[in-house]
Structures are given as C-alpha cells and as structure tokens.
Amino acid sequence: MKIAVMGDLHYVQQTQYNTGEAHTPAFIEARDRFFERYINGFFAVEADYYVSVGDLTNFGTADELSEVYQLIRKHDKTFIHTLGNHDLYTMTRQAVCEQVQQHTNYSIDTPEATLIFWETAREMDEEVYGGTVTAQQLAWLEKELLASGDKTVFVFGHHPIYDTTHHSNYENLSIDPSIDVASVLRKKEYGQAFYICGHTHYDSIVQHENWTYVQIAAVLDVPAMRVIDVQQGNVTVTAQTVLTAEYQHDAAIIAEQMDFFEGRLDGAGTTLTRNIVVPTAVPSSVR
Template identity: 25%
Template sequence: MSITRRQFLIFSSLTGFGLAALGKTLQGHTAQSAAGYAITATAEEAATIASLRLSRPIFRFVSLADTGTGTRGQYVVAKAMTRYHQQHPFDLAILAGDNIYDTGEIQKIEAVFEKPYQPLLDAGVKFQACLGNHDIATDNGTPQVKYAGFNMSGRYYTFRRDSIQFFALDTNYNADWKTQLPWLEKELSASDAPWKIVFGHHPVYSAGLHGSSKKLKQILRPLFEKYNVRLYINGHDHNYERTQVVKGTTYLTCGAGAGTRPVGHSEVTAHSVSKLSFAAIDIYPTHILLSGIDKNNQIFDQGIILLNS
C-alpha cells in the first residue's frame, strides 16, 4: 500500500481525538480505529477526511433519536455527548423523535430530557425536536410541541443556522401530508441556504427492524432530489446507519440514543452498527463530515457529503 507525500503529511499531523477517529482505507485496505472498529474509505475519501479534520467547520451539530427512556443507556450516551462538547463545542442538537417513552407523557420530561442533558442545556445547547410514534400516544404529541425545551414552532417547522436550513417533519401515521407536503416544497424552493437538511422520525431507507418506507420514498425523495437536500436524519430503528448517496441525498439513522436493536445491511447501506451512539455533523463550505460516535467517545464511522454531488 502506498500513499502520496501530501497524504503522509496530513495523516502524520493528526493527534489525539482526530487520530483515533480517522479510520483510513487506502487503495482498498481497511484500517482500524483506536477502538478496533473497521472504518472503510477510498484513498480520496481518506485524504478529504484528513484535510477536513485539520480545518475549522463553519457549523457543528449533533443528532440522536429514540432517547426518552430515562434508562442507563440514555444517560451514558448523554455523558458521551457532554464529553464530546467539551472537546468539540456545538450549540445545536437534533432530536429525531420518540423523545418520551412509552406514551409521550410530558410528566416524565425531567427524567428523560432535563436531567440527562442538563450539562448541555446549561452550556447553551439548543435542542430541536420532532415527534415520534411514541410521542403522539398522549394528546397527539401536543404537550411536546408546546414544551419550550424542544423548540418546536409546530408539528413541522423550519429554522436556519448559518448556511444551513433545517426542516423538521411529522412523519407519523396520522401526519397531515395534504398540508405538510406543499409547505415543505414551498419552504425548500424559497430557501437560498447552500445546505438543506431535513429530519423526521421515520426512515426513508433502513436496514433495521422497521425497514425502509415505501410511502416516504414516494413523497420525499423527489423533493429532496429537486431541491438538493443533501441529508435526511431519522430515528425509529434503534441503530446507527449511514447510506450511500441516493439521488443526491444521504440518509442517516441515529436511533441508538438510549437502546439498540439488530441492524442489517442493504444495497444502499454505507455503514451500519447496533451500538449506543450519536452522530456529529461538521459543516464546511463545500463538504459535510458526518461521524458516528459511541458511548466511549470513539468514532466508528465517518462519511463525506458533497455540496455539489
């Protein structure tokens, strides 16, 4: 295996968290991270990842889902997020649904949200949530929509941070798609943000327990392709899965924020694992660096999303 002098200089300059995180595969050879996870990348991808790790992103956020159990699993992931925040500050966390188990009772909010994430909340991290299927079991999720800590301006809504426009969706069985879908297209078409990121609870593509959604493929994928949505984030399946680019969009399942279930591998899967985890997303002018991070703060997956793909 050979590498260019430029790649050698980049790799040899990495230290600490970045070196442990960077699984390098050059010319088809797979390397191991410090935790022993295999991380596969082409030589070009490895060089790009290394280069990005040496520069400062214009924005960083984290995402996770299926969190609201109040169990040990949730708390260990929350602690890992806090440790990550200390090394790599962020001020936004996306909660992709099932924020309160089992039936969305807002009375549990202290145990399943305020206590586990208190250090992050105290540090000024803003959580933006959407509704999952468990959340709507109580009053159709209305108490959560009204809860200030979830920062929801409705069952579906949009907000902008720097050069990124976020779009939160209600993907539940009783979602009002007759109103929501025209709203989404209107907002996507009106946005001049270079990066457009959509999140909802249910997966479009998934090799997990619940699998892919034929309906969401039909109604969302054409809009994502038309308006250059580069990333869709979801939960529902309790695992981590990053897809290959599908018609311009990468699909990220980050539903292992409190517990795990088995996950397989489909024709569009780039990386999947059943491991307590969250995702960190670093935004650059022309790239996104997406990292899967486990409860021990080890990066077990990294992928690149291009602005113009």
C-alpha cells in the same frame, strides 16, 4: 457549524405503565445511571445545535418528558426535538409540545445550511407506528427546498423515507409508502441535501442523487451519536461513541424490563454505514 444528533433514546419512567408499580431497584439504578451519563456525554461534545430525531421517551408520559427534559436543560444548550411515535403514545402533539416548549415543522436558515425539522409521527396510535405527513406538510417542505437554492439542506424527521435506508422498506418502518415524498425531495435540484432519521434502530447511510440519507440506531443498543460538521466544501458525518462498553450491562437491564422496546444486537452498522464525507461545492455552471 456542527450539529450533534442522537438516535432514539427511549427514556423510560420508574413505574410500570400497566400497574403504576415501581420497577425493580436494579432497573431504577441502571436507568438513572445510563440515561444521565449518556445525556451528559452527548452535550459534552461541542456543537451549535443538539437534535433528537424522535423517540426521546419510551411512551411519552408526562413523567418521562419532565424527567428527561430536566436532564437536558441542565446543559443550557440549543436542543431541538423532532417527535417520534413513542413520544406521542400518551398525549397529543400539541400537549407534548406545550409541556416541553418545542415547535413543530419549522426551519432555521444559517449561513452554512438550511435546517428543516419535519414531523412524521402519528398521534396516540400504538398499532400503526409507521410515519405519515399531510399534504400541507409536503407543500411546506417543497417550498423550503425550492427556497434553499444551492445551499446545503438538512431535514430532520423521525421516520425514514420509504425504501432508502436499512429496513425502511418494511411495514411500519418508514413514512407511509403511499405518500409520494420522493417527488418532493427531487425539488431540491441544486446543492446537497441530507435526511436524518431514526425509528428502525439500525445504523445506515444511503446516497441517491444529491440526497444522503442518514439513519441512526437506538441509544440503548448503540450508545453513540452523530456529529455533523458543515464546512466550506464538504459535510462530514461521524459516529461518535458516548458510553463505553461498561454501560452495556445497564442498557441490557433496562431493555429487558421495559415495555414497548425490543433491543437489537445488530443495530450498529459498519464504518461505511455510520460515517461519510459529502462534497458540497456547487459548480459555477449551475449557480
């Protein structure tokens, strides 16, 4: 089984948020070219599931959601969108989900692994953009982890778990540290588990006990993706470039003119913070 994952895309509308006026022709040309080429390249990679870990859009407007989903649906692939804080700046979670026809907080059980899609973003809050989850979500996640037994688990959420991946110990760059997510993750006693996220705009991989935390940089900074290959005996996470350096100029034009986005020149990680092979075989003594 293969899973293709994109980081924060930040698809942006043609008009400015505060005035409704159109952006410059250069911005619109760069925007149209960059995002369409990236989405085409993303879906050109063969996979069973295609996942966005949130901030698919820059401000969650109806126009942004409609336009980006038009590009996505052309490919007729299984696409799953965990919502990020930027996706929820304009509308409620329910309204966004109704528009894009996506579900929240659910799992898919496959022969190879259990895939869990977990909502961590606040609704319509530009000031506090860190993550949060409810007691009900924690209880549900615990139930899912316990039910997985020794099967490999992948949890997809927008925000990192506090104090795991790069910059996840900074204010607003993780799920609220007062929420004890770690104790719930420890309920996964057998087999390997992966938490896949974005939000900080930095590539990072950290391992702790039987959990591997994979964080993906923003697409405008690093136009790449992760390909997760689940095979018998191991899981391989590979960074794969989607757009070549010729599109950096387009990305720079977009990032310089759009609101609510700050480019990072150091978002790309090293080989070791972008790729990993994790053995998943469970000793017979713990089965």
